Amino acid sequence: xxxxxxxxxxxxxxxxxxxxxxxxxxxxxxxxxxxxxxxxxxxxxxxxxxxxxxxxxxxxxxxxxxxxxxxxxxxxxxxxxxxxxxxxxxxxxxxxxxxxxxxxxxxxxxxxxxxxxxxxxxxxxxxxxxxxxxxxxxxxxxxxxxxxxxxxxxxxxxxxxxxxxxxxxxxxxxxxxxxxxxxxxxxxxxxxxxxxxxxxxxxxxx
Numbered sequence: 239x240x241x242x243x244x245x246x247x248x249x250x251x252x253x254x255x256x257x258x259x260x261x262x263x264x265x266x267x268x269x270x271x272x273x274x275x276x277x278x279x280x281x282x283x284x285x286x287x288x289x290x291x292x293x294x295x296x297x298x299x300x301x302x303x304x305x306x307x308x309x310x311x312x313x314x315x316x317x318x319x320x321x322x323x324x325x326x327x328x329x330x331x332x333x334x335x336x337x338x339x340x341x342x343x344x345x346x347x348x349x350x351x352x353x354x355x356x357x358x359x360x361x362x363x364x365x366x367x368x369x370x371x372x373x374x375x376x377x378x379x380x381x382x383x384x385x386x387x388x389x390x391x392x393x394x395x396x397x398x399x400x401x402x403x404x405x406x407x408x409x410x411x412x413x414x415x416x417x418x419x420x421x422x423x424x425x426x427x428x429x430x431x432x433x434x435x436x437x438x439x440x441x442x443x444x
Contacts, residue, residue: 259354259365269347269368273302275325275356277318280363289370291340306337325362329353334371346375 260281263270269286273279282297290306297305308316311334324330332350339345347368356362 256363259363263365266367269370270366271297271302271368272363272365273321274361274363275318275321277302277321279305280361281365286368289339289345290337306339309336310334321364324351324364325353325355334375335366335368344372345370346372 259272263272263281264283266283267285269289270281270283271279271286272281279297279300279302282292282294284294287293287297292305302308303315303317310316314320316335320330330351332348335347335349337345337347347366348371349366349368352365352367354363354365
């Protein structure tokens, strides 16, 4: 009877629930981690260990912001304020998060966020179930750079003058070419007054 009453004690139940959550995160086949309201790592499963190269021993109870320098898609830090807001609002929509691995590489994770409220014996925790999207994110970055480069080239072409104004020949240039302004005028008049066949013959033999 004493054992049964002990199991139903609120402190014991809350501890058991947190222990169950911890074990579930460890068995998850995708990267998973949980943070406290203070922004410290509460759980760090083996898959996220392998992905980041950071062991659970090095991660647990450490500041998440210091550990992997996390950033949201707009560059905002994922820190203590983020954790407190998630707990206060009961969760946040899924989003892309950039983290730094132990070897300095930057990884992109798409994370789904679940908030477990505080229990009598355990603090509130913000659980993150992640999916590695580094490869697709890099492809998108390359595509966006190519699109921007194409836009820059098109803009440059639009700014370039396409038609170069040509001034009429001066009298001196016409004399050098063996024709006078008067001859040019008579020739243009003859070409206009001639029949299409004669104009063609005139143009072809000129």
